[in-house]
Amino acid sequence: MTAKTPMANSAAMDTIETPAEIVLSAHSREAIDELLTHFPPEQKKSALLGALNIVQHENNGFLTETLMVAVADYLNLAKIEVYEVASFYSMYELKPVARHNVAICTNVCCMLMGSQRIVDHIENKLGIKLGESTADGRIYLKKEEECLAACAGGPMMQVNHVYYENLTPEKVDEILDSLE
Numbered sequence: 001m002t003a004k005t006p007m008a009n010s011a012a013m014d015t016i017e018t019p020a021e022i023v024l025s026a027h028s029r030e031a032i033d034e035l036l037t038h039f040p041p042e043q044k045k046s047a048l049l050g051a052l053n054i055v056q057h058e059n060n061g062f063l064t065e066t067l068m069v070a071v072a073d074y075l076n077l078a079k080i081e082v083y084e085v086a087s088f089y090s091m092y093e094l095k096p097v098a099r100h101n102v103a104i105c106t107n108v109c110c111m112l113m114g115s116q117r118i119v120d121h122i123e124n125k126l127g128i129k130l131g132e133s134t135a136d137g138r139i140y141l142k143k144e145e146e147c148l149a150a151c152a153g154g155p156m157m158q159v160n161h162v163y164y165e166n167l168t169p170e171k172v173d174e175i176l177d178s179l180e
């Protein structure tokens with residue numbers, strides 16, 4: 001997976017018309033329906049972030065054009081609205097990625113506390129650069145992560161949904177080696 005993988009794009013979405021009922025699993029539709037109960041019926045767009053989370057989670061951690069079109073169809077939104085959100089927020093992936101999502105914060109506080117040393121260590125250890133996945137499909141090293149609001153614990157990283165703070169190369173080795 002270190003080779004460049006095509007990324008979802010909005011132009012390709014224009015030509016896709018597959019209805020949501022066919023593309024989205026019953027489980028995804030149920031979860032989105034539950035989400036929609038938290039918002040007024042005319043405010044379906046409010047459920048967009050959550051809907052994309054649900055669909056991405058079920059698709060091994062990334063979104064395709066077809067899935068984004070299906071979400072647009074399900075929430076009665078324009079395709080471009082869904083693409084804009086999915087391509088803006090760093091929590092959505094628009095290309096296939098490895099099982100474990102590792103995001104090192106490189107924003108100012110973490111940078112001052114040594115995040116570059118952590119990035120270099122992980123890149124050397126895994127033999128990949130930021131933005132790439134290991135060939136065994138185990139670890140995806142996110143390209144960039146802005147402040148994750150744990151500045152006092154820098155340098156820090158997020159692995160899947162868990163925060164790890166005050167990182168050292170030794171601590172990083174322990175965390176990464178525990179990922180299956």
Ligand code: FES
Nearest residue numbers: 105110147148150
């Ligand atoms: S700068 Fe890294 S968590 Fe805030």
